[in-house]
Amino acid sequence: MSLKEQAAENQRNDFTLGVDIGGTKVAAGLVDARGTILFQTRAAMPAQEDAAAGFAAVERAINSVFEKHPEAHASLAGIGICAPGPLDPIRGVVLNPPNLPCWRNFPLAAKVQRAFHVGAKVDNDANAAALAEAVWGAGADFRNVLYATLGTGIGTGIIFDRRIYHGRTGSAAEGGHVSIDYNGPRCGCGKRGCIEALCSGPAIARRARARLAESNTPSRMRELAGGSLERLTAENVAEAFHAGDALAREALEATADLLAVWLGNLIDLLEPDIIVFGGGVAQLMSEFFPRMQTELPKWSINARCCEIPLLLAKYGSDAGIAGAAALCRQ
Ligand SMILES: [Zn+2]
The missing domain is CATH 3.30.420.40 (ATPase, nucleotide binding domain)
Structure with a gap:
């Protein structure tokens, strides 16, 4: 047509x-x-x-x-x-x-x-x-949608009753800077323990580097980083994970568990109909949606938190x- x-x-x-x-x-x-x-x-x-x-x-x-x-x-x-x-x-x-x-x-x-x-x-x-x-x-037909973009940073958007929830001055829905650990690593925004500082792409790479540094287990990530761990990226972690690398899996499971803590907070606050993940790291973390759903009840008082679908966004780049x-x- x-x-x-x-x-x-x-x-x-x-x-x-x-x-x-x-x-x-x-x-x-x-x-x-x-x-x-x-x-x-x-x-x-x-x-x-x-x-x-x-x-x-x-x-x-x-x-x-x-x-x-x-x-x-x-x-x-x-x-x-x-x-x-x-x-x-x-x-x-x-x-x-x-x-x-x-x-x-x-x-x-x-x-x-x-x-x-x-x-x-x-x-x-x-x-x-x-x-x-x-x-x-992915959230069509739902009134209340929580969206999270996982990438170099972590951003969120809240669709409340089919409209963007803006707050008083338009600054609402900065979910990437919701802290889950006041002793945690310093975020670019100045706060400690923001989910962005813990679960963004660079944070995943940092976590994998730390695992490699403290372990003698052979890992494909060492080759992918080209001999210098500082060069290891989240993409390298993803590639190693897909090749069956145990350390890469551990780093990603730890990341998924932290995301579950965060999601538990957001579910208790908003109880959305659906949670949609976009951004460059979303595809990778979607492999851990079942794990996150299993972890959720530890971090939410919502008896039906596990019913909320975690879905990958329709729109990528x-x-x-x-x-x-x-x-x-x-
Ligand atoms: Zn922050």
């Missing part, structure tokens, strides 16, 4: 445009009413230049979608944008993200709205990705574009 026929088939608001802004690139995609990404493009993000140069890159990315699909403009429900925080999703203002020095208190939603004459929404990556899963992905587009489908 061509885009035109598809547009005729759907009654209204056939498309949304999702823009995913990062510290080095900006990606834009055209997304249909069912959450399928029909076309996407990406360009460099000049984050170190001035505010106008940063915005020009966003305009170029959006324009290249319209150049390819001019028919989309007339039936566009809106332009959604996800950007690094901190930002104010209620006013659509980018505040002072370390990854985007070009923008300080930059009214991104208003600028996009003015430039393209269509409604625009701005939110952070994890909130947007959570919404995409709740609208079109496209979570940014899909999430941004979903902002216009709330």
Whole structure:
């Protein structure tokens, strides 16, 4: 079916445009009413230049979608944008993200709205990705979805009654910085024992390195690290685990057990219908979902905590574009 026929088939608001802004690139995609990404493009993000140069890159990315699909403009429900925080999703203002020095208190939603004459929404990556899963992905058909992205960091989004839960000023749902150990390792945010400091990709690599250092057991991870343990990554741990490496498995089981402590807290607080995991390390940790579910009752007072499904996200590396587009489908 061509885009035109598809547009005729759907009654209204056939498309949304999702823009995913990062510290080095900006990606834009055209997304249909069912959450399928029909076309996407990406360009460099000049984050170190001035505010106008940063915005020009966003305009170029959006324009290249319209150049390819001019028919989309007339039936566009809106332009959604996800950007690094901190930002104010209620006013659509980018505040002072370390990854985007070009923008300080930059009214991104208003600028996009003015430039393209269509409604625009701005939110952070994890909130947007959570919404995409709740609208079109693994959490579709559920009212209350907890989303966690496991990768270089850990982010969360809370979909409460089908909408993003923002809190008083838009700073809610920073679940990656919920601490499970006040004597634990120092997190990048300054607190101790945040789940991000314990279970992110770099934390998994650190845990595996520690196991290797204290053990004489042969491990494939030593070869994969190329002779220098400092170079060991979470990807190496994953590869070793899949090859049957016992130490890699131990490091991942310990990580899963810590995630279960954290999830127990979040379940007691929110009791979501479903918990969805995205991000670069989610696939790997999904192999430990049954273990996490077995551990959960130790860390939750909820008698039915084990009934809550733990699922892998539908959107992988496209979570940014899909999430941004979903902002216009709330
Ligand atoms: Zn933290």
